Every structure is written in structure tokens, then in C-alpha cells.
Amino acid sequence: MRAFIDTSSLFKKYVDEQGADTFDALLLSVSEIIISPITLLEVNSIIERRLREKTLDTVDAAWIEKEFMQDLKFYGVVEFNENLNSECIRVIRKYQMKVLNGIQLSSAIVAQPDVFIVSDKQLYNTAVKELKRVEFVG
Numbered sequence: 001m002r003a004f005i006d007t008s009s010l011f012k013k014y015v016d017e018q019g020a021d022t023f024d025a026l027l028l029s030v031s032e033i034i035i036s037p038i039t040l041l042e043v044n045s046i047i048e049r050r051l052r053e054k055t056l057d058t059v060d061a062a063w064i065e066k067e068f069m070q071d072l073k074f075y076g077v078v079e080f081n082e083n084l085n086s087e088c089i090r091v092i093r094k095y096q097m098k099v100l101n102g103i104q105l106s107s108a109i110v111a112q113p114d115v116f117i118v119s120d121k122q123l124y125n126t127a128v129k130e131l132k133r134v135e136f137v138g
Contacts, residue, residue, distance in 0.1 A: 001115060003030040004108040007042035008119035009137050010035065013071075014064040015056075019119060019138035026117055026135055036107035037080040038100065043068055078107040095126045105130065 003026070012020040013027070047064060050056035056064075078084060087106035091097055097105065101123045108116045108131060115133045118124045127134045 001029050002032045002034060002111075002113045003027075003115045003117055004034045004036075004111045004113035005117045006104045006108075006119060006123065007036070007039045007046070009117045010039065011043065011046055012119070012137065014067055015060075023117065023137045026115075026137065030115075032076060033074070034076040034078065034107075034111045034113055036078055036104050037084070038103050039075075039077070040072065042100070076111070078111050084110050091126070091130070095129075097126060101126070 009019070009023055010033075011017075012023040044065075047056065047061050051058065051061055084103075084106055087109055088099075088102045091105050091109070092099065092102040095102075101120065104118075104123060105127055108127065113131075115135055116127050116131050117135050117137055118127055119137050121136070121138075124134060124136045
């Protein structure tokens with residue numbers, strides 16, 4: 001199964017947090033992971049925020065970064081091009097979305113996955129209007 005995974009959900013692959021067990025169970029049936037072109041940026045932002053908040057130590061942060069960069073070689077990354085740009089503008093205008101959520105949703109639409117795995121409730125509520133199968137992993 002081809003899965004488009006938003007950044008917050010994908011981060012659950014590297015840390016034990018709410019929804020990680022549900023996410024891990026879904027991953028068992030996934031043969032291809034697709035991510036947005038901003039996922040690398042968002043992962044780094046999450047790591048830095050958690051270091052600042054002291055919910056992640058430097059050893060774990062380094063491990064997550066290393067593992068993610070190794071895994072990135074195997075992920076399909078949606079290309080940031082005119083097609084994605086147009087789709088993003090469409091969903092932002094239609095649903096009054098924030099830009100980053102708009103990029104995530106439009107990337108999923110362009111990728112045409114079998115499932116969109118998401119952790120953001122607002123993004124989930126919008127995604128179910130656009131995609132056939134959306135799984136919320138909180």
C-alpha cells in the first residue's frame with residue numbers, strides 16, 4: 001500500500017509518543033512511503049523545538065536526525081513544481097488553510113496515495129473531503 005505521511009505522523013516512527021502504536025500498526029501494511037517536499041524542514045524544526053522544550057535530549061536528537069536521513073533515501077518525495085503550487089493554492093483558498101497544512105494536503109492529493117496518514121486533527125478534517133482514505137493517528 002502506498003501511504004502519504006504528514007510530518008507529525010512520520011515523526012512517530014522515531015519517538016514513542018501518543019499515536020505511535022497506531023502509526024506502527026499502519027506501517028505494517030505500507031510498501032511505499034511518500035512525503036511532502038517540506039518534510040525535511042519540518043523534521044528539523046520539530047527536533048529543534050523539542051530540544052528547546054527539553055522533551056528531547058541531544059543524543060536522541062542526533063539519533064533521530066541520522067535515522068531520518070537514512071530513511072529519506074527510501075521515501076518518495078513529492079516534487080515542488082507548478083502542479084503542486086496550483087493545487088496548494090486551490091486547497092488554501094477552498095478551506096482557508098495555513099500554508100504548511102496546505103502543502104501537506106496538496107502533496108497528498110498530487111501523490112494519489114492509497115492512504116493519507118495524518119496526526120493533525122484540522123488537517124484530517126479537511127483531508128477527508130479530498131481523499132478516499134485518511135487515517136488519523138493523533
